[in-house]
Amino acid sequence: MIQLNNISFSFKKGEPLFNDLNWSLQPGKTYGLLGLNGAGKTSLFNIISGMLFPSDGACTFDGNVVRNRNPQFLSELFIVPEQFELPAMSGDQYTQLHAPFYPRFDEQLMERSLSELQVNSKKKISELSFGQQKKFLLSFALATRTKLLLLDEPTNGMDIPSKSQFRKLQASLNQPDRCTVISTHQVRDLGSMIDHVTILKDGKIIFNHSLDEIFEHLSFIKTESDQPDKFIYSEEVLGGLHTIQPFKDGAGNEFDLELLFNGVIQQPEQINKQFNGGE
Numbered sequence: 001m002i003q004l005n006n007i008s009f010s011f012k013k014g015e016p017l018f019n020d021l022n023w024s025l026q027p028g029k030t031y032g033l034l035g036l037n038g039a040g041k042t043s044l045f046n047i048i049s050g051m052l053f054p055s056d057g058a059c060t061f062d063g064n065v066v067r068n069r070n071p072q073f074l075s076e077l078f079i080v081p082e083q084f085e086l087p088a089m090s091g092d093q094y095t096q097l098h099a100p101f102y103p104r105f106d107e108q109l110m111e112r113s114l115s116e117l118q119v120n121s122k123k124k125i126s127e128l129s130f131g132q133q134k135k136f137l138l139s140f141a142l143a144t145r146t147k148l149l150l151l152d153e154p155t156n157g158m159d160i161p162s163k164s165q166f167r168k169l170q171a172s173l174n175q176p177d178r179c180t181v182i183s184t185h186q187v188r189d190l191g192s193m194i195d196h197v198t199i200l201k202d203g204k205i206i207f208n209h210s211l212d213e214i215f216e217h218l219s220f221i222k223t224e225s226d227q228p229d230k231f232i233y234s235e236e237v238l239g240g241l242h243t244i245q246p247f248k249d250g251a252g253n254e255f256d257l258e259l260l261f262n263g264v265i266q267q268p269e270q271i272n273k274q275f276n277g278g279e
């Protein structure tokens with residue numbers, strides 16, 4: 001669906017942000033795009049949505065170059081940016097005005113999302129708090145039913161019950177034609193929402209695997225051992241170590257996205273080796 005081929009991009013001459021980056025995104029999947037501050041997550045979203053132009057390589061959506069921003073592509077893309085400004089009109093007016101751009105806009109889903117996230121669409125959006133505005137925009141985003149949905153730090157600004165309500169809502173939707181990418185560094189919020197982990201560092205994608213592949217090749221085990229060098233990666237926790245190990249059948253294996261993220265950032269080669277037969 002989305003294909004990034006050999007993308008290079010810099011804001012400043014001589015300081016590449018992306019260097020020969022490749023990534024392929026498929027329908028029906030939810031990708032977690034993770035990276036440290038400044039890794040380039042937002043910039044990559046801007047390249048995918050055709051708002052930033054790579055200096056080399058191309059990004060295509062169903063075979064069409066996204067930088068052309070043709071109307072058919074724009075009607076299949078919705079992006080919720082980290083920062084946004086919504087107009088001084090009620091939520092209902094906003095929906096009435098913007099829904100016609102999206103051919104499969106789902107009004108029932110919009111109503112359900114607003115009700116589950118407890119957003120009042122009769123009020124002027126610009127007078128809602130930031131968290132309420134975000135919940136409004138996320139409700140609209142889900143309801144557009146676009147083929148591509150980009151969410152930049154979607155849970156920033158949301159209270160704890162809303163975060164969990166949003167996760168439930170997203171998980172309850174059957175979206176076989178939609179590709180969702182969620183960018184965040186709030187790894188804990190994301191674990192149950194994604195089925196693919198992509199990690200960006202130093203201008204490249206350094207880890208790109210589905211959860212199924214991860215469960216096949218790695219185990220996440222708490223142990224009382226005090227020998228960190230026995231494991232691929234470990235962090236000290238109360239009473240021992242939280243470790244990443246080559247896959248082991250048996251009890252005690254509990255996926256931890258934050259541990260995986262930290263492990264990949266610090267030991268990318270050792271972790272990736274497990275996916276190539278451990279050699």
Ligand SMILES: Nc1ncnc2c1ncn2[C@@H]1O[C@H](COP(=O)(O)OP(=O)(O)OP(=O)(O)O)[C@@H](O)[C@H]1O
Nearest residue numbers: 011012017035036037038039040041042043044185
């Ligand atoms: N308009 C711009 N002009 C110059 N440099 C920029 C611009 N926008 C972003 N950058 C730089 O590009 C790098 C990547 O920024 P980006 O916002 O894409 O990262 P991010 O991974 O989304 O970060 P965060 O997690 O902090 O939101 C940063 O070093 C940033 O300073």
